[in-house]
Amino acid sequence: MPFDLKELSKEKDLFAPGHRACAGCGPAIVMRQIMAVAGKDTVVGFATGCMEVVSTIFPYTAWRVPYIHVAFENAAAVISGVEAAYKALKRKGKINKKINFIAIAGDGGTYDIGIQALSGALERGHNFLYVCYDNQAYMNTGIQRSGATPLGAHTTTSPAGDVIPGKVQWRKDLTEIVAAHGIPYAAQASPSHWNDLMEKVKKALETEGPAFINVLAPCPVGWYFSPERTIKIAKLAVDTLFWPLYEVENGKHRITYKPRKPKPVEEWLKEQGRFRHLFQEKNRWIIEEFQRQVNERWERLLRLEEASL
Amino acid sequence: MKIKALTANEAMAEAMRQINPDVVAAYPITPATEIVQHFASFVADGLVTTEFVPVESEHSAMSACIGAAAAGARVMTSTASQGLALMHEVLYIAAALRLPIVICEINRALSAPINIHCDHSDTFGARDSGWIQIYSEDSQEAYDSVIQAVKIAEEAFLPVMVTADGFILSHAMQRIEVLEDEEVKEFLGEPKTPYTVLDTDNPITVGPLDLQDYFFEHKRQEAEAMRLAPPIIEKVGKEFGERFGRYYGLVDPYRLEDAEVAVVVMGSTAGTAKEVVDKLREEGKPAGLLRMRVLRPLPLKEIVENLRDKKVIGVMDRAEGMSGFGGPLYTEIRSGLYDVPSHPPLYNYIYGLGGRDIKPEEIEEIFKELFDAAAGKEIPLVNYKGVRE
Numbered sequence A: 001m002p003f004d005l006k007e008l009s010k011e012k013d014l015f016a017p018g019h020r021a022c023a024g025c026g027p028a029i030v031m032r033q034i035m036a037v038a039g040k041d042t043v044v045g046f047a048t049g050c051m052e053v054v055s056t057i058f059p060y061t062a063w064r065v066p067y068i069h070v071a072f073e074n075a076a077a078v079i080s081g082v083e084a085a086y087k088a089l090k091r092k093g094k095i096n097k098k099i100n101f102i103a104i105a106g107d108g109g110t111y112d113i114g115i116q117a118l119s120g121a122l123e124r125g126h127n128f129l130y131v132c133y134d135n136q137a138y139m140n141t142g143i144q145r146s147g148a149t150p151l152g153a154h155t156t157t158s159p160a161g162d163v164i165p166g167k168v169q170w171r172k173d174l175t176e177i178v179a180a181h182g183i184p185y186a187a188q189a190s191p192s193h194w195n196d197l198m199e200k201v202k203k204a205l206e207t208e209g210p211a212f213i214n215v216l217a218p219c220p221v222g223w224y225f226s227p228e229r230t231i232k233i234a235k236l237a238v239d240t241l242f243w244p245l246y247e248v249e250n251g252k253h254r255i256t257y258k259p260r261k262p263k264p265v266e267e268w269l270k271e272q273g274r275f276r277h278l279f280q281e282k283n284r285w286i287i288e289e290f291q292r293q294v295n296e297r298w299e300r301l302l303r304l305e306e307a308s309l
Numbered sequence B: 001m002k003i004k005a006l007t008a009n010e011a012m013a014e015a016m017r018q019i020n021p022d023v024v025a026a027y028p029i030t031p032a033t034e035i036v037q038h039f040a041s042f043v044a045d046g047l048v049t050t051e052f053v054p055v056e057s058e059h060s061a062m063s064a065c066i067g068a069a070a071a072g073a074r075v076m077t078s079t080a081s082q083g084l085a086l087m088h089e090v091l092y093i094a095a096a097l098r099l100p101i102v103i104c105e106i107n108r109a110l111s112a113p114i115n116i117h118c119d120h121s122d123t124f125g126a127r128d129s130g131w132i133q134i135y136s137e138d139s140q141e142a143y144d145s146v147i148q149a150v151k152i153a154e155e156a157f158l159p160v161m162v163t164a165d166g167f168i169l170s171h172a173m174q175r176i177e178v179l180e181d182e183e184v185k186e187f188l189g190e191p192k193t194p195y196t197v198l199d200t201d202n203p204i205t206v207g208p209l210d211l212q213d214y215f216f217e218h219k220r221q222e223a224e225a226m227r228l229a230p231p232i233i234e235k236v237g238k239e240f241g242e243r244f245g246r247y248y249g250l251v252d253p254y255r256l257e258d259a260e261v262a263v264v265v266m267g268s269t270a271g272t273a274k275e276v277v278d279k280l281r282e283e284g285k286p287a288g289l290l291r292m293r294v295l296r297p298l299p300l301k302e303i304v305e306n307l308r309d310k311k312v313i314g315v316m317d318r319a320e321g322m323s324g325f326g327g328p329l330y331t332e333i334r335s336g337l338y339d340v341p342s343h344p345p346l347y348n349y350i351y352g353l354g355g356r357d358i359k360p361e362e363i364e365e366i367f368k369e370l371f372d373a374a375a376g377k378e379i380p381l382v383n384y385k386g387v388r389e
């Protein structure tokens, strides 16, 4: 069932306007899309990062649901505790309504420093949804590389220099790492395909046990593009197969959107200043390597889907 | 009341069973592992209704405790040494969010070199984190203090760690008077928590970004909570005494009133040192002892009252401060006595690091050196006892 935009627009945003995200902030759009599905009976556990910093500058808050932020690397552990308390208090009859528990963190708080806490919480099987908004670098601290930063990208700790052409490693495939925990639901989504994203959030919240959604969240500041192009760039990431939209439900892979005519990855890269140096003659091999990796991963995904049928 | 032979680990675990917290999130580490193991058995056997979260690290243990306490649950955990050090970042957050969490902490030396035995470097490392710290002389006190800690935490809205010396107490059997389950339940009453994130009809934001215009006020309030904690600790100790016959205060003075030379100690060494004081007293020497039961908040008034008229004071530190000037307890007591006009001379004895045994004869030597100093002999300010130099 597709979500009705008209209906949704009548609801009060639970991630309220007035926060201090930059114009065109992809993660901020993602917050609204998630919260539109989650509804008011939701507790949000946050990791340090852009979305935390822009939404809760005391004495203001953009959160119209209960929110707790503790530190950078422990959103999954904190939400484990909240969920455990809920179970305990429910058993004692002190609370009985159904509540969604959502941990939200950036790629730094998820792929890197928070991966241990995430892995532990997934393995223990808490009933929660973890959303990673992946803007592919540590934006809050000024665009440093992360395990999610793609090959060749310029960041302030993988600068494109005369000798080294930006990040020299490929990114981790976190969605697959999470799926390998054997949790009931893991997915990848993009704010450009908002209905797909919201369907996934709905499914994840209905899932008993841990669920995970990795959402690509373009950042105009860190990716160097102008703020009105956020959704277009998110869409290009999907259409070039760089960011496949898919889900892994009870171990079965399903691609939820297959671009009819995939575009070369170059089209996504050339939109962003962080890849500009790759278009110099001496660095063109990186674009080729990038394309090769994207193809390889897409084919692997197709095989996984086929094996799931 | 029942009499049982228990180690401090067993006694603290037993206290946790009787408290029956809503949530326990914990991770094993020697010498505190048994506490977690015993508690896991209580859960498995249905002796508690606790939600047990067997986390993947101590950092996550404390993080989950914070989440659970912010959701209005009564929350406990247990750790030691490296585990407490790994929690360091989040200890401060638990305190600043004013969450009444209780840790059963078993004192163990911090690496390196790696060592599993007792000293107080681990909890001294957390001294400034905003946690109330209660040190136990024996396993009975560890048991009693864990129960009191829950009440103290829920009245002060500050977290509390109760410590017991690794192996010396954690693994040694002692005769313990165990309360009835009902007595513990009645003493504690229903959990009291400052707020809850589970009330979705009244959403609150916990842990916001707090910049130049508010941070200082919030820290000031936290400091005020710590400043107001001593009477709460005393009140709970007194109430515990009135109900169950064992009274507890901030400090524990022993034959101190007419003493000329006093030694200040913490933890299990106090038991040995009290024997030494008795022996010296029999020999007619005016020796006395002050045991610091509570280190945070620092019982300044009690330090001054008990030590102001002493001729010479020796502070025994089971930790190195790495400051180039003695152990951490030494500097605390020294600064506590700054306003005393008589300025009693103060000497530091660092001992027992990494579980090195401290013998009665060594404590006697310390007293002898202090009596010599009282008679005018010059001795160094900072001394090491029981180490090969």
Ligand SMILES: Cc1ncc(C[n+]2csc(CCOP(=O)(O)OP(=O)(O)O)c2C)c(N)n1
Residues within 6 Å of the ligand: A027, A048, A049, A050, A051, A072, A073, A105, A106, A107, A108, A109, A110, A135, A136, A137, A138, A139, A140, A141, A146
């Ligand atoms: C333990 C710790 N290390 C480092 C930091 C500094 N820090 C705060 S946010 C951040 C990066 C966040 O990156 P990410 O999770 O990707 O979120 P984003 O800012 O990109 O939204 C860093 C390095 C911190 N707060 N805590």
Ligand code: SF4
Residues within 6 Å of the ligand: A020, A021, A022, A023, A024, A025, A026, A027, A028, A050, A051, A054, A135, A139, A140, A218, A219, A220, A221, A222
């Ligand atoms: S830096 Fe990027 S992610 Fe951070 S608030 Fe600005 S646009 Fe959003």
Ligand SMILES: [Mg+2]
Residues within 6 Å of the ligand: A106, A107, A108, A133, A134, A135, A136, A137, A138, A139
């Ligand atoms: Mg990021």
